[in-house]
Amino acid sequence: MDKTVDLPFETALARRALAVEASLRDLLGDRILPGEIARPERLMAAMRHGVLNGGKRLRPFLVMETAALFGADGEAALRVAAALECVHCYSLIHDDLPSMDNDDLRRGEPTVHRAFDEATAILAGDSLLTFAFDVIADPVTALSASTRAALVLGLARAAGLGGMAGGQALDLEAERKKPGEAGIITLQAMKTGALIRFACEAGAIIADAAPPERERLAEFGSAIGLAFQLADDLLDLTSDAETMGKATGKDAAAGKATLAALHGGNWARQQLVGLVEQAQSLLEPFGERAELLKAAALFIAERRN
């Protein structure tokens, strides 16, 4: 039994976030690993700026909790979780760039290209992405080689041309040519859905769970990924910059198509209820052990920032 089950959700999330933050701080420290020639000071500072920023660490939480569901090794799961967060943070750094979303603020702090410069931000993102695969593939991540290779493959496919990066490309195109509903669904499944889906699937991979259980966790991830995006769209429709710590209303201002904008806030809120139910019912077979993940589904749908 996982000891965290009885804790309220937000306490559990914060506790996991602390562990992830410590792991990231250690991984991005000054200690040089075998095969590294040097760790350039300014580049490392930019990487830390983009990563050690007090994020909620939701994706790492999902990796660690889904792994715990199967009783998998916590240390290995923590490294995989940290790697996945590196990929998430790289995507934020690159998305914030002047030629992309051109954002000056992220979680109330200057974005990496504002705090450093554009070239350094690009390289910090590149380096975080690369480093994620380093961390997972490293035998220090105490999992079998076949599990590490499966994690690398799953992460690459979720983050790459047919997933997150491809989704960002479609999002940029959407500013020029508004996509229809099907286009929006594809775009969002790629841009935000794929990595959240993989975060949940990763726990099952780490634990070497049977394929049907892996698929069940991936489906859970898809449902909460959709909920995450819908909640985000709703927030963009209704929130203000003070709450978010970043520019908001930008999607609407840019005429960006979202499902919430297309069908309205009420429809979106109804969808969210259905997605939470769907996500939670997928976890029924795991009984009490899944309480925190069920709470995560609700948290994601109801989040206010």
Next chain:
Amino acid sequence: MDKTVDLPFETALARRALAVEASLRDLLGDRILPGEIARPERLMAAMRHGVLNGGKRLRPFLVMETAALFGADGEAALRVAAALECVHCYSLIHDDLPSMDNDDLRRGEPTVHRAFDEATAILAGDSLLTFAFDVIADPVTALSASTRAALVLGLARAAGLGGMAGGQALDLEAERKKPGEAGIITLQAMKTGALIRFACEAGAIIADAAPPERERLAEFGSAIGLAFQLADDLLDLTSDAETMGKATGKDAAAGKATLAALHGGNWARQQLVGLVEQAQSLLEPFGERAELLKAAALFIAERRN
């Protein structure tokens, strides 16, 4: 015995390049892999533009020839070679960006951000980098999981913060603050040396060669990596844009420190002779089978573009 041994070097290089080009064309085609949601058209076009450009495919050649040295599976080596070329091409796409080297031409064609746009170029690079790890980790690359994981780790470490990407960061800093000789050596070992070193080591990893042989191949890679950079610096000192198909003399114009600029062309040419000898002598234990790789060392030192 490898049948290519008796062919002149440039024919062998061109033959390997054709195979790599075909593999890259296939990998970057429209066929969607399991787990990919879509392959966005414009993004894929930008990736192809940055990759399918008639490059010499020197790094893939090194992967395939070092693998062949140990009699390793050619198909698996070809996939690893193609993955490594994706990483090389991603680095060129990002290095060419306006905020980095700001180059308009690459191999006589518009750079990716000129042919498409800056955001698409960043995402094409990100996607190529990610895809490289996908290709290597995929069980379709018919190597053991532990070999695939070792290749992912080696590639990530060579390409990341302590290797190629870190070297580019140091190179940008070098424009502001000229590094001394030790600084230049570190910068170049990271920026260009690490990936060439890994290309040679990769063959030994693919073949599951004994650690001393793997180290020998890596040292060979280091020697020809140094030669590659020195030859590049010499070309930058002496060549013109017509021969190179890209802007030249830029390093000197930007006051960029290189060893060739520091010690002069004659010193650089002498160093090159020594490096070729060193590289070739490292291959002595492999006898005739290593003739092509020995020729590669000479080719790299003497190349004119």
